[in-house]
Amino acid sequence: MSEVRNVDICVIGAGSGGLSVAAGAVQMGASVALFERGKMGGDCLNYGCVPSKALLAAGHAAAHYGHTAQFGVDGRSASVDFAAVNDHVHGVIGGIAPHDSVERFTDLGVAVYQEGARFSGPREVIGDNGTKIRARRFVIATGSSPAVPPIPGLGKVPFLTNETIFNQRELPAHLIVVGGGPIGLEMAQAHRQLGAKVTVLEAMKIMGPDDRELVAVVRARLEAEGIAIHEGAKVVSVKSAEGAISVSCESDGKNFEVTGSHILVAAGRAPNLSSLDLDAAGIVHDRRGIEVDARLRTTNKRVFAIGDVAGKYQFTHIAGYHAGIVIKNALFRLPAKLNYDAVPWVTYTDPELANVGLSEAAARELHGDGVKVVTASFEENDRARTERRTDGFVKVVVGRKGRVLGAGMVGAHAGELIQPWILAISQKMKIGAVAQMIVPYPTRGEINKRAAGAYYTPSLFSDRTKKVVRLLAKLG
Numbered sequence: 001m002s003e004v005r006n007v008d009i010c011v012i013g014a015g016s017g018g019l020s021v022a023a024g025a026v027q028m029g030a031s032v033a034l035f036e037r038g039k040m041g042g043d044c045l046n047y048g049c050v051p052s053k054a055l056l057a058a059g060h061a062a063a064h065y066g067h068t069a070q071f072g073v074d075g076r077s078a079s080v081d082f083a084a085v086n087d088h089v090h091g092v093i094g095g096i097a098p099h100d101s102v103e104r105f106t107d108l109g110v111a112v113y114q115e116g117a118r119f120s121g122p123r124e125v126i127g128d129n130g131t132k133i134r135a136r137r138f139v140i141a142t143g144s145s146p147a148v149p150p151i152p153g154l155g156k157v158p159f160l161t162n163e164t165i166f167n168q169r170e171l172p173a174h175l176i177v178v179g180g181g182p183i184g185l186e187m188a189q190a191h192r193q194l195g196a197k198v199t200v201l202e203a204m205k206i207m208g209p210d211d212r213e214l215v216a217v218v219r220a221r222l223e224a225e226g227i228a229i230h231e232g233a234k235v236v237s238v239k240s241a242e243g244a245i246s247v248s249c250e251s252d253g254k255n256f257e258v259t260g261s262h263i264l265v266a267a268g269r270a271p272n273l274s275s276l277d278l279d280a281a282g283i284v285h286d287r288r289g290i291e292v293d294a295r296l297r298t299t300n301k302r303v304f305a306i307g308d309v310a311g312k313y314q315f316t317h318i319a320g321y322h323a324g325i326v327i328k329n330a331l332f333r334l335p336a337k338l339n340y341d342a343v344p345w346v347t348y349t350d351p352e353l354a355n356v357g358l359s360e361a362a363a364r365e366l367h368g369d370g371v372k373v374v375t376a377s378f379e380e381n382d383r384a385r386t387e388r389r390t391d392g393f394v395k396v397v398v399g400r401k402g403r404v405l406g407a408g409m410v411g412a413h414a415g416e417l418i419q420p421w422i423l424a425i426s427q428k429m430k431i432g433a434v435a436q437m438i439v440p441y442p443t444r445g446e447i448n449k450r451a452a453g454a455y456y457t458p459s460l461f462s463d464r465t466k467k468v469v470r471l472l473a474k475l476g
Helices: 016-027 042-046 049-067 082-100 102-108 182-193 212-224 316-332 360-370 382-386 419-426 431-435 446-460 463-474
Strands: 004-012 032-035 111-113 117-121 124-127 132-140 144-146 174-178 197-202 228-231 234-241 244-251 254-260 262-265 269-271 303-305 344-347 352-357 372-377 393-398 404-411
Touching: 004 016, 004 124, 004 316, 016 032, 016 042, 016 102, 016 316, 032 132, 042 049, 042 082, 049 082, 049 182, 082 102, 102 111, 132 316, 174 182, 174 244, 174 254, 182 197, 182 212, 182 344, 197 254, 212 228, 212 352, 212 393, 212 404, 244 262, 303 316, 352 419, 360 393, 360 404, 372 446, 382 446, 393 446, 404 419, 419 431, 431 446, 446 463
Parallel strands: 004 032, 004 132, 032 111, 132 303, 174 197, 174 262, 197 228
Antiparallel strands: 117 124, 124 132, 144 269, 234 244, 244 254, 344 352, 352 404, 372 393, 393 404
């Protein structure tokens, strides 16, 4: 029997959340054990955020050649070497990988075990290779994997997921994307811009949680680029068809077929829990994830769950936020609690779509008639005009006494430009703080100041204001 090693913190999973806990805890003086059976860096580095944005960057670069004539520049069509694009993607991963490597974390003082782990009791785990760890606190950070829907015939064809699509070194002739969420649409646009024919099949509505007015701008761009989008399309079956893949669909009671060379399944995520033996540790869970309280503690109070396995928001930045909550609780015994009031999320298509806080509909449900909505368009933004990219707008939801409740934005660099609204919501600021900013001209960021100023327009230019001005004028 192998010897049991005692540590302060045992982390299972070396994705962004797990690595943040491990690095923070060990540098603050805690002894840390870290288990990872797959690649260090987890989904975000190897199969998610990093490669997808690298592929999108390549697609956007190719698409740029089709829009240079408006500047008086003779932009000839791009020549795409998809194998070289793939090298670019993996080069970006390789450049970041040392920061997440076994060597770096070992140098920090973390005991890294390149194996999976399962609970053998409430306070102990055992690794795939027999490593036994007993810890004061545990952190489950095993992330999620692509959910594969039970579509008849899908298992009989070579389908892609986000875990395999970045291994492709030949451009698909016709990529069929099942799922119209962020992953599906980002990959659809990247491949279309690089020269593939693309069809998106979505059972409900594309970008379902997002504001429909904002989504309409993204949809218009994707369709203008030649992406076929079918909403309300239920995939009935999949089959091989003479070297191709045929997908049978049903929409509004009618059947239709789409035939392509490749199929990408981007129909959601499932938490990685099956190998953990959570019952042995008394941890309540279901197919959606692990049950946690506001401090991210599971039903076994010595065990925390963070990131995708903790349900609700499956974003890398939320895993990082969770890591901070756990550090405060596990190391300093501070009762730090979750606050999701200012959670941002971005879909990195071109144009990007970004959100934070409450949508207009959610705000009206909570606050009724006390909600005001102000907007500003990039058509009125001088920097956007100079770049010939005036599509999109910002929409800000404001509560009583001017408090910012939420914001949504669609347009170039929306993921960057949404950030003042994240600060405003997280710090419970009023919209006047944004209206009073001095913003450099000309920048796209001026759109936020314009939207904030629009909140005051009705009162500022009202008849009452005019009467006051005339009265003061009479007084000399």
